[in-house]
Amino acid sequence: MSFFESDFKEIIFVAEKIHAHYWPLDSPTWSDVIKKQIDTDINKNKEKKQVVIKNNVILIDNYEFTSLKKIGLTIPLFKKQFTLVFEGKFDNFFAHVHVTTSIENYLEIFNNLIHWRSKYFSDSIL
Secondary structure, rough: OOOOOOOOEEEEEEEEEEEEEEEOOOOOOOHHHHHHHHHHHOOOOOOOOEEEEEEEEEEEEEEEEEEEEEEEEOOOOOOOOEEEEEEEEEOEEEEEEEEOOOOHHHHHHHHHHHHHHHHOEEEEEE
């Protein structure tokens, strides 16, 4: 399904690298248990992770990020990949998340994400 169709439901792709950390500084800090859980499940877990983006929610494996803001997208020079960066909330914890993928259709996914961001988060565009 093309993202540009009016019946858009979701964007699904696999990410090779994801890093989440506590942010912003004025939010409740993460306990040692949460830090260890995020490291085990996301940051230090080398397995590819499924990313599902639906409306204003990002699901990374079993982590559902809501209250999304400051959504950035980039394609680094000389690399066939893109990175999605955002701030969001999972459970009662806030995080800053980097999602990187180099799947074959990375440009198509990147373009779909640009359209998604402009549709749901027009205030994130500078």
